[in-house]
Amino acid sequence: MTACPHCPTDNWPELERGYRAMLPEDVLAFIDAHRGEPHSESLLIATLHMVQDHLGHLGPGHLEAVAQLMQIPLAKVTGVATFYHYFRLQPRGRYLINVCLGTACYVKGAEKVAQKLMDELGIHFGETSKDGIFSLESTRCVGTCGLAPVVMIGEEVHGPLTPGQVPALLESYLARAAEEMAKV
Amino acid sequence: MSEMINLTIDGETILVPAGTTVMDAAERLGIHIPRLCYHPNLSLEGSCRVCVVQVEGFDHCLASCATTAWEGMEVQTNSPVIRQARRDIVELLLDNHPRDCQTCDRDGVCELQNLAYRLGVRERHFEGRRKQFPVDDSGASVVRNAEKCILCGRCIRVCDEIQGVANLSQHGRGFTTVVGPANLAPMDESACIQCGQCVSVCPTAAFLEQDHTERVWEALGHPRTEKHVVATTAPAIRAALGEAFGLPVGTPVTGKMVTALRRMGFDAVFDVNFSADLTVMEEAHELLKRMEGGGPLPLLTSCSPGWVSFLEKFYPEMIPHMSSCKSPMQMQSTLIKSYYAQQKGLDPKDIYVVSVMPCVAKKFEAARPEHTLDGRPTTDAVVTTRELAQMIKSYGIDFTRLPDGEFDHPLGTSSGAADIFGATGGVMEAALRTAAYKLTGRNLGNLELTEVRGAAGEIRETSVTLAGRTLNVAVANGLQNAKVLLDAVKRGEKQYHLIEIMACPGGCICGGGQPYPPIGSYTMNRDLAKGRARALYGIDSGKTLRCSHDNPDVQKLYEAFLGEPLSPTAHALLHTHYTARTPRGIR
Structure with missing residues (x-):
């Protein structure tokens, strides 16, 4: 009568299988190698870096898998992941837009360009557009101050840019994305 | 003997053991330094800075809770600089806080409000943006209102250090920092076990219980x-x-509690203590049956x-150890809508049961689908003790002047064993009184099993020999302590019969x-726990009826309705089952 007849009382083996399936092999090996060591929880940040290196971002499922397999409360894991700017919690878009906010670009109006990008894409720094095409980040100096204000999209440098040029620039990448996806 | 040091606080010299904090040294001199994030039972946070003091030789203020005193230290706790700094700190907290004190649940019992006063x-000198977050009322028991949060971190620490749940954490950084469950998921999807200790330690109204008072007023408004x-009241209410x-x-x-409830219009006032006696009957028989049948031991109380909830999320593999007994509250409610309804000739659907509980998690328990x-x-x-107090006040009842009333029958009589359910070790003591009778055929010579009467935060264990059989028992309060016990059992280090x-x-x-502790005191204060326990043990020792099996109304219930303990009827009405739940807790 005590145990519910409809469910196994220990759900760990099944949960563990699911969590292991969420993470890449070498992350699992890293976690397994350090399990039970004193202060193994101090490897949390290193583990999160590994996951992000592999998968591009830290999704809720990945964070839960790391928490469960390292046996660190999930709230602590998501607390750490949301504290550090380096960790991305959303998948990165097809094109990463990096707006230079270094001194030269800044005085040449980079902030207005950044604002226009945010308005056009409907996202803030650190976020990805709903269609998954663009991610927006800021950076400090890409070494082409002569072209200020500069925006990098993927590996390509664009500048000097005015806010007015932003829509057409985004349009050209959208067209490129459509072309690439049509090929696939 | 540890090394002693001298320091001067506000011109007075005091000798304290090395390692004493400035805050504690000041306390010894009768100087209460204002504080917010500090809690004596929790780890040091040092984040609110309200307890700052001035120290000779330093040009900045030091947090007295986090500063260890040194030989020759000269401290000022009330210099003009400090008074201004403290006021500014509290003012800045207020400026990032909703301005709705008059309509806030914590009005009058808020630590922030009191401190500001x-x-x-x-x-108010500062103007600016204020944080804005939605209220999370998804949890059946606990409501989280991050706008009222001052980031003191007490809830995070109590949830982790005392309860071992660690469901809360700070998320984000800077101005947008917010305390909440993982991923800021709704409380009902989190690892929260609804115990409400976050509500107890919160200095403001960032955590509150789900309000059930409105639905009770609504029910009371219907014609009889x-x-x-x-109404039916838990053992611990009368003590607080x-x-x-x-x-x-x-x-x-x-007695005053009973009178107050009757004046508010309840048609019957019963005592959950009655079902506490019943729980003892069922659980003691369950224990003896498991001891005879080799059933999973230790038996865990339920x-x-x-x-x-903690067992289901954190130790689901231990579910077979859990007593199948419903809680006294659920036994009582079930009996009200079956046994009592039958006796009174009432349709159960016309009966409205209001349980008065010291507990926030009972709201969650009441909402569990198996309790229907x-x-x-x-x-x-x-309704919690706090909610009942608020209802009594809003009804205009002058509580302290009320005459004593008596509970109604047939679910109002209880033994002293039921009264002590409210204190840690009480269920154990009550169960052993009855197990002793069942094994030996007579009541214990000394009914008071003080070995299991623990203090807040303690684990107790003892062995009792009854009719040649030794029972190893253990008692834990606070779920971090439960973890310690369960892990010892799992490792095979301890063999208990009953926990x-x-x-x-x-x-x-x-x-x-339970009522918020008075300003200046704090939750988990040992004197507070001891005082409330003393009230219950006093009621027990003052009664002639002190064993559950001697309760005449319980005996009558078995004769007329249930048959015997663990009978099919008893099983159908008084027992339940448990389910492994996710998210799985980290232990």
Whole structure:
């Protein structure tokens, strides 16, 4: 009568299988190698870096898998992941837009360009557009101050840019994305 | 002897052991340094800076809670600089806080409000953006309102250090920092076990219980012919309700409580203590049956819904060890809608059961789908001690002047064994009194098993030999302690027959729904827990009826309705089952 007849009382083996399936092999090996060591929880940040290196971002499922397999409360894991700017919690878009906010670009109006990008894409720094095409980040100096204000999209440098040029620039990448996806 | 050092605080010299903090040294001199994030039972946070002091030789202020005193130290706790700094700190907290004190649940019992008043914050000098977050009322028991949060971190620490749940953390950084469960998911999807200790330690209204008072007023507003509204009170209420009306800690107020409920219009006032006696009958028989049948031991007690939830999320493989007994509250509600309904000739659907509980998690328990009768919840509303006090005040009842009333029959008589359910070790003691009788055929010579009467935050264990059989028992309160016990059992280090676990430190008397401690005191304060426990043990020792099996109304219930303990009827009405739940807790 005590145990519910409809469910196994220990759900760990099944949960563990699911969590292991969420993470890449070498992350699992890293976690397994350090399990039970004193202060193994101090490897949390290193583990999160590994996951992000592999998968591009830290999704809720990945964070839960790391928490469960390292046996660190999930709230602590998501607390750490949301504290550090380096960790991305959303998948990165097809094109990463990096707006230079270094001194030269800044005085040449980079902030207005950044604002226009945010308005056009409907996202803030650190976020990805709903269609998954663009991610927006800021950076400090890409070494082409002569072209200020500069925006990098993927590996390509664009500048000097005015806010007015932003829509057409985004349009050209959208067209490129459509072309690439049509090929696939 | 440890090394002693001299320091001077506000011109007075004091000798303290090395390692004493400035805050504690000042306390010894009778100087209470204002504080917010500090809590004596929790780890040091040092984040609010309200407790700053000036130290000779330093040009910045130091947090007295986090500064260890040194030989020759000269401290000022009330210099003009410090007074200004403290006021500014509290003013800045207020400026990022909703301005709705008059309509806030914590009005009058808010530590932030009280501090602002005491420090003389009478004007507001800063204007700016205020944090805005939605209220999360998804949890059946606990409501999270991040706008009222001052980021003191007490809830995070109590949830982690005392309860071992670690469901809360700070998320984000800077201005947008917010305390909440993982991923800021809704509380009902989190690892929260609804114990409400976050509510107890919160200095503001960032955590509160789900309000059930409105639905109770609504039920009481119906004509008596339409709705039969029944109140039923848990053991721990009578030990703490008086505090909300200015009575000293440890004043039992059973009779006044009954009178107040009757005046508010309840058609019957019953005592959950009756079902506590019944729980003892069922659980003691379950224990003896398992001891004879080799059934899974240790048997774990199942009265505390926070603990039940913890087991289901953190130790689901131990579910077969859990007693199948419903909690006293659920036994009582089930009996009200079956046994009592039958006796009174009432249709159970016309009965409205209001349980008064020291517990926030009981609201969650009442909402569990297995606790229903013909598709309706057996318990219709759960009000905490705090909510009942508020209702009594709003009704205009002068509580301290009330005459004593008596509980109604047939679910109002209880033994002293039931009264002590409210304190840690009480269920164990009550169960052993009855197990002893069942094994030896007579009551124990000394009914008071003081070995299991623990303090808040303690684990107790003892062995009792009855009719040649030795019973090893253990008692834990606070779920971090439960972890310690369960892990020892799992490793095979300990062999117990019976383990009592209560989610809250000190047991139900310090439940998440009990009155906030007076300003200047704090939750989990040992004197507070001791005082409330003293009230219950006093009621027990003052009764002639002290064993559950001697309760005549319980005996009558078995004769007329249930048959015998663990009978099929008893199983159908008084027992339940448990389910492994996710998210799986990290232990």
